[in-house]
Amino acid sequence: MGLNKQKSAELFEAAKKMFPGGVHSPVRAFKSVYGPPLFIDRGESCYLYDVDGNEFIDFCNSWGPLILGHKHQRVIEAVKKAIDKGLTFGAPNAISNQLGEIILSNHRFIDKIRFVSSGTEAVMSAIRLARGYTGKDKIIKFEGCYHGHVDSLMVQAGSGLATFGTSTSAGIPESFIKETLVLPLGDLNVVEETLQKVGDSVAAIIIEPIPANNGLLLQDIEYHRGLRDLCHRYGVLLIWDEVISGFRVGFEGAAGLYNIQPDIITFGKIIGGGMPVGAYAASSEIMKCVAPDGPVYQAGTLSANPISMAAGLATLQTCLEDGFYTTLEDKKNLLIDTITQEIQSTDIDIHFQSIGSIFWLTFSNTRIFRADQIDSSSMDLYKELHRFLLDNGIYWGPSGYEVGFISSAHTEDILIKAGKIIGAGIKEISNK
Numbered sequence: 001m002g003l004n005k006q007k008s009a010e011l012f013e014a015a016k017k018m019f020p021g022g023v024h025s026p027v028r029a030f031k032s033v034y035g036p037p038l039f040i041d042r043g044e045s046c047y048l049y050d051v052d053g054n055e056f057i058d059f060c061n062s063w064g065p066l067i068l069g070h071k072h073q074r075v076i077e078a079v080k081k082a083i084d085k086g087l088t089f090g091a092p093n094a095i096s097n098q099l100g101e102i103i104l105s106n107h108r109f110i111d112k113i114r115f116v117s118s119g120t121e122a123v124m125s126a127i128r129l130a131r132g133y134t135g136k137d138k139i140i141k142f143e144g145c146y147h148g149h150v151d152s153l154m155v156q157a158g159s160g161l162a163t164f165g166t167s168t169s170a171g172i173p174e175s176f177i178k179e180t181l182v183l184p185l186g187d188l189n190v191v192e193e194t195l196q197k198v199g200d201s202v203a204a205i206i207i208e209p210i211p212a213n214n215g216l217l218l219q220d221i222e223y224h225r226g227l228r229d230l231c232h233r234y235g236v237l238l239i240w241d242e243v244i245s246g247f248r249v250g251f252e253g254a255a256g257l258y259n260i261q262p263d264i265i266t267f268g269k270i271i272g273g274g275m276p277v278g279a280y281a282a283s284s285e286i287m288k289c290v291a292p293d294g295p296v297y298q299a300g301t302l303s304a305n306p307i308s309m310a311a312g313l314a315t316l317q318t319c320l321e322d323g324f325y326t327t328l329e330d331k332k333n334l335l336i337d338t339i340t341q342e343i344q345s346t347d348i349d350i351h352f353q354s355i356g357s358i359f360w361l362t363f364s365n366t367r368i369f370r371a372d373q374i375d376s377s378s379m380d381l382y383k384e385l386h387r388f389l390l391d392n393g394i395y396w397g398p399s400g401y402e403v404g405f406i407s408s409a410h411t412e413d414i415l416i417k418a419g420k421i422i423g424a425g426i427k428e429i430s431n432k
Protein backbone atom coordinates (compact mmCIF):
# COMPACT_ATOMS: atom_id res chain seq x y z
CA MET A 1 0.00 0.00 0.00
CA GLY A 2 1.67 3.16 1.18
CA LEU A 3 1.07 6.76 0.49
CA ASN A 4 0.37 8.17 -2.97
CA LYS A 5 3.38 10.40 -3.58
CA GLN A 6 3.22 10.57 -7.35
CA LYS A 7 3.07 14.33 -7.77
CA SER A 8 5.67 14.91 -5.08
CA ALA A 9 7.95 12.40 -6.82
CA GLU A 10 7.53 14.16 -10.17
CA LEU A 11 8.15 17.59 -8.70
CA PHE A 12 11.21 16.27 -6.90
CA GLU A 13 12.65 14.91 -10.17
CA ALA A 14 12.11 18.32 -11.79
CA ALA A 15 13.59 20.10 -8.76
CA LYS A 16 16.72 17.94 -8.85
CA LYS A 17 17.48 19.23 -12.33
CA MET A 18 17.42 22.81 -11.07
CA PHE A 19 18.55 22.80 -7.44
CA PRO A 20 21.38 20.99 -5.65
CA GLY A 21 19.78 17.84 -4.29
CA GLY A 22 16.46 19.23 -5.44
CA VAL A 23 16.14 21.42 -2.35
CA HIS A 24 17.09 24.75 -0.78
CA SER A 25 17.99 23.38 2.64
CA PRO A 26 19.61 19.93 2.94
CA VAL A 27 17.40 18.01 5.45
CA ARG A 28 14.37 18.72 3.29
CA ALA A 29 15.68 16.16 0.79
CA PHE A 30 14.58 13.25 3.05
CA LYS A 31 18.01 11.60 2.72
CA SER A 32 17.68 9.81 6.06
CA VAL A 33 14.18 8.46 5.50
CA TYR A 34 12.24 6.65 2.78
CA GLY A 35 10.76 8.14 -0.33
CA PRO A 36 10.88 11.51 -2.01
CA PRO A 37 10.28 14.60 0.13
CA LEU A 38 6.66 15.64 0.11
CA PHE A 39 5.89 18.82 -1.75
CA ILE A 40 3.53 20.77 0.44
CA ASP A 41 0.61 22.58 -1.08
CA ARG A 42 -0.87 24.26 1.97
CA GLY A 43 -1.19 24.26 5.73
CA GLU A 44 -4.21 24.76 7.96
CA SER A 45 -4.09 24.88 11.77
CA CYS A 46 -2.14 21.73 12.74
CA TYR A 47 -2.51 20.08 9.35
CA LEU A 48 -0.29 19.94 6.29
CA TYR A 49 -1.60 19.02 2.82
CA ASP A 50 0.75 17.80 0.11
CA VAL A 51 0.34 18.16 -3.64
CA ASP A 52 -1.12 14.64 -3.89
CA GLY A 53 -3.92 15.65 -1.53
CA ASN A 54 -2.66 13.74 1.53
CA GLU A 55 -3.38 15.22 4.95
CA PHE A 56 -0.93 15.11 7.87
CA ILE A 57 -0.95 16.18 11.48
CA ASP A 58 2.14 18.37 11.52
CA PHE A 59 4.71 18.13 14.33
CA CYS A 60 7.46 19.85 12.36
CA ASN A 61 5.79 23.27 12.19
CA SER A 62 8.30 24.54 9.66
CA TRP A 63 11.08 23.52 12.10
CA GLY A 64 9.71 25.57 14.97
CA PRO A 65 8.48 29.02 13.87
CA LEU A 66 4.79 28.10 13.67
CA ILE A 67 4.00 28.01 17.38
CA LEU A 68 0.42 28.99 16.48
CA GLY A 69 0.15 26.41 13.72
CA HIS A 70 -0.50 27.14 10.06
CA LYS A 71 -2.43 30.15 8.79
CA HIS A 72 -3.35 31.49 12.20
CA GLN A 73 -6.04 34.04 11.56
CA ARG A 74 -4.48 36.85 13.55
CA VAL A 75 -1.14 36.43 11.81
CA ILE A 76 -2.61 36.19 8.33
CA GLU A 77 -4.75 39.27 8.90
CA ALA A 78 -1.80 41.28 10.19
CA VAL A 79 0.29 40.27 7.20
CA LYS A 80 -2.49 41.13 4.75
CA LYS A 81 -2.91 44.52 6.33
CA ALA A 82 0.81 45.19 6.05
CA ILE A 83 0.98 43.96 2.45
CA ASP A 84 -1.65 46.49 1.44
CA LYS A 85 0.85 49.22 2.25
CA GLY A 86 3.75 47.78 0.28
CA LEU A 87 6.36 45.12 0.90
CA THR A 88 9.54 46.91 1.90
CA PHE A 89 10.82 50.45 2.10
CA GLY A 90 14.37 50.11 3.34
CA ALA A 91 13.49 52.80 5.86
CA PRO A 92 12.38 52.82 9.49
CA ASN A 93 8.76 51.75 10.07
CA ALA A 94 6.45 51.89 13.07
CA ILE A 95 5.67 48.20 13.11
CA SER A 96 9.28 47.27 13.95
CA ASN A 97 8.99 49.65 16.90
CA GLN A 98 5.93 47.71 18.03
CA LEU A 99 7.72 44.38 17.75
CA GLY A 100 10.75 45.77 19.57
CA GLU A 101 8.52 47.21 22.29
CA ILE A 102 6.57 44.03 22.92
CA ILE A 103 9.77 42.00 23.15
CA LEU A 104 11.83 44.36 25.29
CA SER A 105 9.03 45.19 27.71
CA ASN A 106 8.35 41.50 28.36
CA HIS A 107 11.91 40.19 28.49
CA ARG A 108 13.99 40.99 31.56
CA PHE A 109 17.29 39.86 30.12
CA ILE A 110 17.81 42.27 27.22
CA ASP A 111 17.79 46.07 26.78
CA LYS A 112 18.24 46.51 23.05
CA ILE A 113 17.65 44.40 19.99
CA ARG A 114 18.57 44.44 16.29
CA PHE A 115 16.40 42.64 13.73
CA VAL A 116 17.99 40.67 10.91
CA SER A 117 16.54 38.15 8.46
CA SER A 118 17.53 34.67 9.71
CA GLY A 119 18.87 32.77 12.67
CA THR A 120 22.20 32.29 10.91
CA GLU A 121 22.51 36.03 10.39
CA ALA A 122 21.65 36.64 14.03
CA VAL A 123 24.38 34.29 15.24
CA MET A 124 26.93 35.59 12.76
CA SER A 125 26.27 39.13 13.95
CA ALA A 126 26.36 38.14 17.63
CA ILE A 127 29.79 36.55 17.13
CA ARG A 128 31.09 39.70 15.45
CA LEU A 129 29.62 41.81 18.24
CA ALA A 130 31.28 39.65 20.92
CA ARG A 131 34.61 39.98 19.14
CA GLY A 132 34.18 43.71 18.65
CA TYR A 133 33.18 44.26 22.25
CA THR A 134 35.92 42.16 23.86
CA GLY A 135 38.67 42.75 21.32
CA LYS A 136 39.34 38.99 21.38
CA ASP A 137 38.96 36.45 18.57
CA LYS A 138 38.36 32.90 19.75
CA ILE A 139 34.97 31.31 20.23
CA ILE A 140 34.10 28.21 22.24
CA LYS A 141 31.18 26.11 21.04
CA PHE A 142 29.80 22.71 22.01
CA GLU A 143 29.51 19.44 20.15
CA GLY A 144 25.86 18.80 19.38
CA CYS A 145 24.84 22.46 19.21
CA TYR A 146 23.89 23.97 15.87
CA HIS A 147 24.10 27.69 15.24
CA GLY A 148 23.18 28.01 11.58
CA HIS A 149 25.69 27.80 8.75
CA VAL A 150 28.07 30.44 10.09
CA ASP A 151 31.61 29.68 8.81
CA SER A 152 33.36 29.78 12.15
CA LEU A 153 30.73 27.55 13.81
CA MET A 154 30.58 24.77 11.22
CA VAL A 155 33.19 23.00 13.28
CA GLN A 156 33.18 19.72 15.15
CA ALA A 157 35.55 18.31 17.74
CA GLY A 158 38.70 16.73 16.37
CA SER A 159 39.59 13.18 17.32
CA GLY A 160 40.92 12.43 20.79
CA LEU A 161 42.24 15.41 22.64
CA ALA A 162 43.11 17.52 19.61
CA THR A 163 42.60 21.12 20.61
CA PHE A 164 41.23 22.31 17.30
CA GLY A 165 38.23 20.92 15.52
CA THR A 166 37.59 20.00 11.94
CA SER A 167 35.11 21.73 9.71
CA THR A 168 31.72 20.15 9.01
CA SER A 169 31.61 21.72 5.57
CA ALA A 170 33.97 22.13 2.64
CA GLY A 171 34.86 25.72 1.86
CA ILE A 172 35.82 26.86 5.33
CA PRO A 173 39.42 28.08 5.66
CA GLU A 174 41.69 26.33 8.16
CA SER A 175 42.44 29.74 9.64
CA PHE A 176 38.76 30.23 10.58
CA ILE A 177 38.62 26.83 12.25
CA LYS A 178 41.58 27.76 14.42
CA GLU A 179 39.48 30.47 16.02
CA THR A 180 36.87 27.99 17.24
CA LEU A 181 37.26 25.49 20.05
CA VAL A 182 34.74 22.68 20.32
CA LEU A 183 34.01 21.08 23.69
CA PRO A 184 31.63 18.34 24.83
CA LEU A 185 28.40 19.46 26.51
CA GLY A 186 27.78 18.92 30.20
CA ASP A 187 31.36 19.06 31.48
CA LEU A 188 32.36 22.23 33.35
CA ASN A 189 35.88 20.99 34.09
CA VAL A 190 36.75 20.85 30.42
CA VAL A 191 35.52 24.42 29.99
CA GLU A 192 37.52 25.64 32.95
CA GLU A 193 40.71 23.88 31.82
CA THR A 194 40.30 25.40 28.38
CA LEU A 195 39.72 28.89 29.75
CA GLN A 196 42.76 28.57 32.02
CA LYS A 197 44.87 27.91 28.94
CA VAL A 198 43.37 30.25 26.36
CA GLY A 199 40.79 32.39 28.19
CA ASP A 200 42.80 35.53 27.36
CA SER A 201 41.99 35.10 23.70
CA VAL A 202 38.38 33.88 23.98
CA ALA A 203 35.69 36.42 23.04
CA ALA A 204 32.67 34.25 23.77
CA ILE A 205 31.21 30.92 24.65
CA ILE A 206 28.18 30.16 22.51
CA ILE A 207 25.65 27.52 23.47
CA GLU A 208 22.09 26.53 22.70
CA PRO A 209 20.81 26.66 26.29
CA ILE A 210 18.27 24.06 25.22
CA PRO A 211 20.20 22.11 22.60
CA ALA A 212 17.52 21.01 20.15
CA ASN A 213 19.27 20.42 16.84
CA ASN A 214 20.93 17.07 17.55
CA GLY A 215 18.25 15.40 19.54
CA LEU A 216 17.18 17.33 22.61
CA LEU A 217 20.28 17.37 24.81
CA LEU A 218 18.88 19.01 27.94
CA GLN A 219 21.51 20.24 30.38
CA ASP A 220 21.29 20.59 34.16
CA ILE A 221 20.67 24.08 35.47
CA GLU A 222 23.88 23.77 37.54
CA TYR A 223 25.80 23.37 34.31
CA HIS A 224 24.35 26.60 32.95
CA ARG A 225 25.05 28.40 36.22
CA GLY A 226 28.59 27.08 36.11
CA LEU A 227 29.14 28.33 32.57
CA ARG A 228 27.78 31.73 33.54
CA ASP A 229 30.18 31.89 36.43
CA LEU A 230 33.19 30.79 34.38
CA CYS A 231 32.44 33.42 31.73
CA HIS A 232 32.37 36.12 34.40
CA ARG A 233 35.62 34.90 35.90
CA TYR A 234 37.50 34.79 32.61
CA GLY A 235 36.05 37.94 31.01
CA VAL A 236 34.32 35.95 28.29
CA LEU A 237 30.86 36.79 26.91
CA LEU A 238 28.16 34.15 27.16
CA ILE A 239 26.02 33.95 24.02
CA TRP A 240 22.80 32.00 24.28
CA ASP A 241 21.54 30.91 20.91
CA GLU A 242 17.80 30.92 21.53
CA VAL A 243 16.77 30.64 17.90
CA ILE A 244 14.67 27.61 18.85
CA SER A 245 14.09 28.11 22.57
CA GLY A 246 13.29 31.84 22.39
CA PHE A 247 9.52 32.44 22.76
CA ARG A 248 9.14 28.64 22.74
CA VAL A 249 9.74 27.49 26.32
CA GLY A 250 8.25 30.72 27.62
CA PHE A 251 8.19 34.30 26.37
CA GLU A 252 11.62 34.87 27.91
CA GLY A 253 12.92 31.62 26.50
CA ALA A 254 15.57 29.68 28.34
CA ALA A 255 16.87 32.83 30.04
CA GLY A 256 13.55 33.25 31.83
CA LEU A 257 13.10 29.54 32.46
CA TYR A 258 16.51 29.10 34.10
CA ASN A 259 16.65 32.67 35.38
CA ILE A 260 20.16 33.14 34.04
CA GLN A 261 21.45 36.32 32.40
CA PRO A 262 23.40 35.66 29.20
CA ASP A 263 25.42 38.52 27.67
CA ILE A 264 23.99 38.23 24.17
CA ILE A 265 20.88 36.34 23.03
CA THR A 266 20.11 35.36 19.46
CA PHE A 267 16.60 34.80 18.16
CA GLY A 268 14.99 33.40 15.03
CA LYS A 269 12.14 31.09 14.09
CA ILE A 270 9.14 32.11 16.27
CA ILE A 271 10.18 35.77 16.32
CA GLY A 272 9.11 36.03 12.67
CA GLY A 273 5.94 33.95 13.02
CA GLY A 274 6.72 32.12 9.77
CA MET A 275 8.42 34.99 7.94
CA PRO A 276 12.22 35.40 7.73
CA VAL A 277 13.29 37.22 10.90
CA GLY A 278 16.21 36.81 13.25
CA ALA A 279 17.52 39.11 15.96
CA TYR A 280 20.31 39.61 18.42
CA ALA A 281 19.89 41.39 21.69
CA ALA A 282 21.94 42.35 24.74
CA SER A 283 22.45 45.02 27.38
CA SER A 284 22.60 48.65 26.24
CA GLU A 285 26.27 48.66 27.00
CA ILE A 286 27.07 45.80 24.64
CA MET A 287 24.61 46.92 21.94
CA LYS A 288 26.29 50.34 21.97
CA CYS A 289 29.03 48.73 19.89
CA VAL A 290 26.69 48.09 16.96
CA ALA A 291 26.72 50.47 13.96
CA PRO A 292 25.73 53.26 13.63
CA ASP A 293 26.26 53.78 17.40
CA GLY A 294 29.52 51.85 17.44
CA PRO A 295 32.23 50.21 15.36
CA VAL A 296 30.68 46.75 14.78
CA TYR A 297 29.16 46.88 11.31
CA GLN A 298 26.01 44.96 10.48
CA ALA A 299 23.27 45.79 7.98
CA GLY A 300 20.46 44.29 5.88
CA THR A 301 18.43 45.39 2.84
CA LEU A 302 15.29 43.60 4.00
CA SER A 303 15.94 43.79 7.75
CA ALA A 304 12.79 44.60 9.72
CA ASN A 305 10.64 44.72 6.60
CA PRO A 306 7.04 45.44 7.60
CA ILE A 307 5.60 42.12 6.41
CA SER A 308 7.95 40.04 8.55
CA MET A 309 7.54 42.39 11.49
CA ALA A 310 3.73 42.11 11.23
CA ALA A 311 3.86 38.31 11.30
CA GLY A 312 6.23 38.33 14.28
CA LEU A 313 4.16 40.89 16.15
CA ALA A 314 0.86 39.06 15.74
CA THR A 315 2.53 35.82 16.81
CA LEU A 316 4.20 37.24 19.91
CA GLN A 317 1.05 39.11 20.96
CA THR A 318 -0.73 35.77 20.96
CA CYS A 319 2.07 34.08 22.91
CA LEU A 320 1.62 36.69 25.65
CA GLU A 321 -1.98 35.67 26.33
CA ASP A 322 -2.63 34.21 29.78
CA GLY A 323 -1.80 30.55 30.14
CA PHE A 324 -0.45 30.24 26.61
CA TYR A 325 2.71 28.36 27.55
CA THR A 326 1.23 26.13 30.26
CA THR A 327 -1.50 25.01 27.87
CA LEU A 328 1.12 24.20 25.27
CA GLU A 329 3.15 22.19 27.74
CA ASP A 330 0.05 20.32 28.93
CA LYS A 331 -0.65 19.38 25.33
CA LYS A 332 2.88 18.07 24.90
CA ASN A 333 2.42 15.97 28.05
CA LEU A 334 -0.86 14.63 26.74
CA LEU A 335 0.80 13.50 23.52
CA ILE A 336 3.69 11.79 25.31
CA ASP A 337 1.41 10.19 27.92
CA THR A 338 -0.83 8.82 25.18
CA ILE A 339 2.11 7.33 23.31
CA THR A 340 3.64 5.90 26.49
CA GLN A 341 0.34 4.26 27.37
CA GLU A 342 0.08 2.72 23.92
CA ILE A 343 3.52 1.15 24.01
CA GLN A 344 3.42 -0.15 27.60
CA SER A 345 3.42 -3.78 26.52
CA THR A 346 6.39 -3.50 24.17
CA ASP A 347 9.91 -4.05 25.44
CA ILE A 348 11.61 -1.71 23.00
CA ASP A 349 14.10 0.71 24.55
CA ILE A 350 12.57 4.06 23.93
CA HIS A 351 11.83 7.22 25.83
CA PHE A 352 10.94 10.86 25.32
CA GLN A 353 13.05 13.81 26.36
CA SER A 354 11.07 17.02 26.38
CA ILE A 355 10.77 20.56 27.67
CA GLY A 356 7.89 22.99 27.20
CA SER A 357 6.37 22.15 23.84
CA ILE A 358 9.53 20.56 22.38
CA PHE A 359 9.91 16.78 22.40
CA TRP A 360 12.36 14.19 21.14
CA LEU A 361 11.96 10.46 20.89
CA THR A 362 15.13 8.49 21.51
CA PHE A 363 15.76 4.78 21.12
CA SER A 364 17.45 4.40 24.48
CA ASN A 365 16.41 3.88 28.09
CA THR A 366 18.82 6.34 29.63
CA ARG A 367 18.96 10.11 29.64
CA ILE A 368 20.98 11.50 26.76
CA PHE A 369 22.68 14.86 27.20
CA ARG A 370 25.73 14.65 24.94
CA ALA A 371 25.87 14.17 21.17
CA ASP A 372 28.14 11.10 21.42
CA GLN A 373 25.60 9.23 23.56
CA ILE A 374 23.21 8.94 20.63
CA ASP A 375 23.37 5.49 19.06
CA SER A 376 23.50 6.20 15.33
CA SER A 377 22.34 2.66 14.49
CA SER A 378 18.99 3.44 16.12
CA MET A 379 18.36 5.81 13.23
CA ASP A 380 17.41 2.77 11.14
CA LEU A 381 14.49 2.27 13.52
CA TYR A 382 13.54 5.90 13.17
CA LYS A 383 13.54 5.50 9.40
CA GLU A 384 10.99 2.67 9.69
CA LEU A 385 8.91 4.67 12.13
CA HIS A 386 8.96 7.71 9.88
CA ARG A 387 7.58 5.69 6.97
CA PHE A 388 4.78 4.28 9.14
CA LEU A 389 3.89 7.76 10.41
CA LEU A 390 3.73 9.35 6.96
CA ASP A 391 1.61 6.45 5.72
CA ASN A 392 -0.72 7.08 8.63
CA GLY A 393 -1.01 10.83 8.40
CA ILE A 394 1.65 12.09 10.82
CA TYR A 395 4.38 14.47 9.66
CA TRP A 396 7.56 14.30 11.78
CA GLY A 397 11.03 15.61 11.05
CA PRO A 398 12.77 13.52 8.39
CA SER A 399 15.58 12.42 10.73
CA GLY A 400 15.78 10.90 14.18
CA TYR A 401 17.98 13.79 15.27
CA GLU A 402 15.13 16.27 14.81
CA VAL A 403 12.86 17.35 17.64
CA GLY A 404 9.09 17.76 17.33
CA PHE A 405 7.00 20.81 18.21
CA ILE A 406 3.49 21.24 19.54
CA SER A 407 1.59 24.28 18.33
CA SER A 408 -1.43 25.93 19.91
CA ALA A 409 -3.42 24.62 16.94
CA HIS A 410 -3.06 21.00 18.11
CA THR A 411 -6.26 20.15 19.97
CA GLU A 412 -6.49 17.51 22.69
CA ASP A 413 -8.52 15.22 20.44
CA ILE A 414 -5.99 15.47 17.67
CA LEU A 415 -3.12 14.81 20.06
CA ILE A 416 -4.78 11.70 21.44
CA LYS A 417 -5.44 10.49 17.91
CA ALA A 418 -1.84 11.22 16.90
CA GLY A 419 -0.48 9.61 20.07
CA LYS A 420 -2.32 6.38 19.30
CA ILE A 421 -0.99 6.30 15.76
CA ILE A 422 2.56 7.00 16.92
CA GLY A 423 2.22 4.30 19.58
CA ALA A 424 1.02 1.84 16.94
CA GLY A 425 3.99 2.78 14.80
CA ILE A 426 6.45 2.14 17.60
CA LYS A 427 4.81 -1.23 18.31
CA GLU A 428 4.98 -2.14 14.65
CA ILE A 429 8.69 -1.39 14.27
CA SER A 430 9.56 -3.11 17.54
CA ASN A 431 7.94 -6.34 16.29
CA LYS A 432 10.08 -6.42 13.19
Ligand SMILES: *Cc1c(COP(=O)(O)O)cnc(C)c1O
Nearest residue numbers: 118119120146147148243244268
Ligand atom coordinates in the same frame (compact mmCIF):
# COMPACT_ATOMS: atom_id res chain seq x y z
C1 LIG B 1 17.48 27.17 13.18
C2 LIG B 1 18.65 27.57 14.02
C3 LIG B 1 19.63 28.46 13.56
C4 LIG B 1 19.67 28.96 12.16
O1 LIG B 1 18.56 29.72 11.82
P1 LIG B 1 18.20 29.93 10.26
O2 LIG B 1 17.04 30.85 10.29
O3 LIG B 1 17.89 28.57 9.72
O4 LIG B 1 19.39 30.52 9.62
C5 LIG B 1 20.60 28.88 14.46
N1 LIG B 1 20.63 28.43 15.73
C6 LIG B 1 19.71 27.57 16.19
C7 LIG B 1 19.77 27.14 17.62
C8 LIG B 1 18.71 27.09 15.36
O5 LIG B 1 17.83 26.21 15.82
